[in-house]
Amino acid sequence: MASIVEMVDNSSIQNNPIRKVKEFIDKQNQYKSIGDVEHWRFVGYVLDISYESAQIITNDTYKIAVGGIPRGSFLILVPANFDKVQPHFTLLRVKEICATPLSQQVQQTYFEMHKRSMPELDIWTQADLQWGSLRCDTLGMFYADPNNVNKLAFSGDVNNVVSAHRYEVYAPDEELLNLIVNGTVKNELQEEIGHLRTMECMFGVNRQESGNIPVKISMRDFMGCRTAMFGKTRLGKSNVVKLIAQGMLDATKETKNVGQLIFDINGEYANDSDQDNVSLRSANPERCEVYALTQRPNTPSKQLKLNFYENASSCKDILGTLLSNAGRSAIYVTSFASVVLPTPEEMDEMDMREKIHAIRRIQIYWAILREAGFAADEGKLRTLRFMNTNNVKALDPHFSDEIRKKVYGSSVPDRVPSLEGMVDEFREFMRCYRDNNEDQKAAFGKEVFEKDDILLLEFLFPKSGRGPAMLSQFKMYHSEKAGDFVKDIIASLNDGKTVILDLGNANDSIRQYFSDLLSMAVFREQETKFVSNGLGDNYIELYFEEAHNLFPPHAKDNKDVYSRFAKEGAKFHIGMVYSTQSPSTISQELLVQTENFFVGHLASTSETSALTKTQIAFDGVEEDILRAKTPGYMRMLTMSNRFIIPVQAKLYSPKRGE
Numbered sequence: 001m002a003s004i005v006e007m008v009d010n011s012s013i014q015n016n017p018i019r020k021v022k023e024f025i026d027k028q029n030q031y032k033s034i035g036d037v038e039h040w041r042f043v044g045y046v047l048d049i050s051y052e053s054a055q056i057i058t059n060d061t062y063k064i065a066v067g068g069i070p071r072g073s074f075l076i077l078v079p080a081n082f083d084k085v086q087p088h089f090t091l092l093r094v095k096e097i098c099a100t101p102l103s104q105q106v107q108q109t110y111f112e113m114h115k116r117s118m119p120e121l122d123i124w125t126q127a128d129l130q131w132g133s134l135r136c137d138t139l140g141m142f143y144a145d146p147n148n149v150n151k152l153a154f155s156g157d158v159n160n161v162v163s164a165h166r167y168e169v170y171a172p173d174e175e176l177l178n179l180i181v182n183g184t185v186k187n188e189l190q191e192e193i194g195h196l197r198t199m200e201c202m203f204g205v206n207r208q209e210s211g212n213i214p215v216k217i218s219m220r221d222f223m224g225c226r227t228a229m230f231g232k233t234r235l236g237k238s239n240v241v242k243l244i245a246q247g248m249l250d251a252t253k254e255t256k257n258v259g260q261l262i263f264d265i266n267g268e269y270a271n272d273s274d275q276d277n278v279s280l281r282s283a284n285p286e287r288c289e290v291y292a293l294t295q296r297p298n299t300p301s302k303q304l305k306l307n308f309y310e311n312a313s314s315c316k317d318i319l320g321t322l323l324s325n326a327g328r329s330a331i332y333v334t335s336f337a338s339v340v341l342p343t344p345e346e347m348d349e350m351d352m353r354e355k356i357h358a359i360r361r362i363q364i365y366w367a368i369l370r371e372a373g374f375a376a377d378e379g380k381l382r383t384l385r386f387m388n389t390n391n392v393k394a395l396d397p398h399f400s401d402e403i404r405k406k407v408y409g410s411s412v413p414d415r416v417p418s419l420e421g422m423v424d425e426f427r428e429f430m431r432c433y434r435d436n437n438e439d440q441k442a443a444f445g446k447e448v449f450e451k452d453d454i455l456l457l458e459f460l461f462p463k464s465g466r467g468p469a470m471l472s473q474f475k476m477y478h479s480e481k482a483g484d485f486v487k488d489i490i491a492s493l494n495d496g497k498t499v500i501l502d503l504g505n506a507n508d509s510i511r512q513y514f515s516d517l518l519s520m521a522v523f524r525e526q527e528t529k530f531v532s533n534g535l536g537d538n539y540i541e542l543y544f545e546e547a548h549n550l551f552p553p554h555a556k557d558n559k560d561v562y563s564r565f566a567k568e569g570a571k572f573h574i575g576m577v578y579s580t581q582s583p584s585t586i587s588q589e590l591l592v593q594t595e596n597f598f599v600g601h602l603a604s605t606s607e608t609s610a611l612t613k614t615q616i617a618f619d620g621v622e623e624d625i626l627r628a629k630t631p632g633y634m635r636m637l638t639m640s641n642r643f644i645i646p647v648q649a650k651l652y653s654p655k656r657g658e
Helices: 003-011 019-035 060-065 103-115 124-128 174-180 237-251 312-325 332-337 344-348 352-372 379-383 401-409 419-435 440-444 451-461 466-478 484-495 509-530 561-567 588-593 605-614 622-627
Strands: 042-050 053-059 074-079 088-098 133-143 152-155 167-170 190-196 214-217 226-230 260-264 289-293 498-502 539-544 574-580 596-599 635-639 645-647
Touching: 003 635, 019 074, 019 167, 019 174, 019 574, 042 060, 053 060, 053 088, 053 167, 053 352, 174 214, 190 237, 214 588, 226 237, 226 509, 226 588, 237 260, 237 498, 237 539, 237 574, 237 645, 289 484, 312 332, 312 352, 312 509, 332 451, 344 352, 352 451, 352 466, 401 419, 401 440, 401 622, 419 440, 419 451, 440 539, 484 498, 484 509, 509 539, 509 574, 561 588, 588 605, 605 622
Parallel strands: 226 574, 226 596, 260 498, 260 539, 289 498, 539 574
Antiparallel strands: 042 053, 042 167, 053 133, 074 088, 074 167, 088 133, 133 152, 190 214, 190 645, 596 635, 635 645
């Protein structure tokens, strides 16, 4: 009867990957019976066990036979009567060496041996001294899914713990390691990211079964999800980002249902660095588009410029930051930088008097740009909705006839609704203001300009200094034709293309501006699709470097677009891959919401503590993260993996696209 039941149980899992553990144990029993120590993967017995950990006893012979047992390597725990139970195994991860009940006696023997300079030990003493003990973390259990006999299941706990003597421990072979690493990875859209690497040390690695195990990821795990890249610089974060971006391109070659937007602050995704280092764009010329502030000789790109006229509020702040970074600290310069221009949305909420003053303030700012040599499309400026109201026109300061007569005297010139006419008008008003000891009532009969207007006019017509001329160095960021690139980029993303913003030669404030502008555009686009039930299976992935600038740990405003990405991104099919050196510099709210992690070398225990506090799966691998400094050596956790996979990421080295 028992054999019939066993046959039925085995037949029910014949298509389930868990059968591999049965095949493994059958082979191990065969090796044991014929004394084939070379292929026997037996490691030892269990000395103590709990739901969270296991202490195993092993000896030098077993460890040497399996090629060593490095810290962080995987072991499997199986019942001693494996042939009488349904196939399953508990996964262990080696944590540390620990004491055995005989440790004190062993140390005493060593002491006596060295004290007496014993040249050789008898066979019985040798047998005693080679035994040791390892402490292992219990990661969970692999078994056949009860609801789907063909599917492998993994749980983060174990269903039962019996007496220690009822278990045996083995080092898995290549086939079983492949099951452990890749068995639960979603079958669709799989890509290989590297190979299993359980230790940094390469000595004797040829005897390790783990060296030949490919590590696979499912691109489904990254669609609409948040992915973190942590680790010190030059240790492979950007390389893994390229692998993920390339994997998404390959996985969606037919469907083109995922658009990717990469904020390339170093220009490494858009441009080939040398003859042998092919960029993401060069490898995928048909599906990648580059937008650049400054076109590079060998990289086809579209123009990425700011229209400093149309985006007055944000661009005025950028100019203030650029001046500050350039070391301009004169009082009239810092006063100019302190002025805040209203946004179109704010102007829509103003009453008529407030709006007239707001329009005039922007007109003075435009006059500054005109004097600095920033080209303008005056026809387009005249049509801006927020700059036209009642009798106030975009290029006319609209001073009353009475006030103009006070300024010009008997020969009042005609109004000239142009940038040049505005500059001339403001020049005359500023002359009159100064001729009357900077008393507006004496000059104009009433208060015409507000305090911020005067600060801008002092910059436009300084008593000394260069004034607007000092802005001419920033004309490289400006184009009067800029403004439509946002619409074009969104269209490309909807077509499943990868758009790379080459910000390699941009100032931090410029990078921030483009990041804010396009992030908001992406969020609005996906939100609109969601409301109209048009998301379908379409996603947009965003790639951010130096993420601590966008997601600071103590941000007071949790309503900005980046916080909304963290909280609502998945709902709107917006995924993120963000990179930075330290987990402690990132918003806790984002970390809690992050599903995928790639962690390289971290230099301090405070950083590993911040990581473990957010993601408990990293508990137990902190020491390895602190010690290992090999480029590309990562600890990976994805939605498909319930435990950390140590992986050596492959080098991104695609062929140049045609």
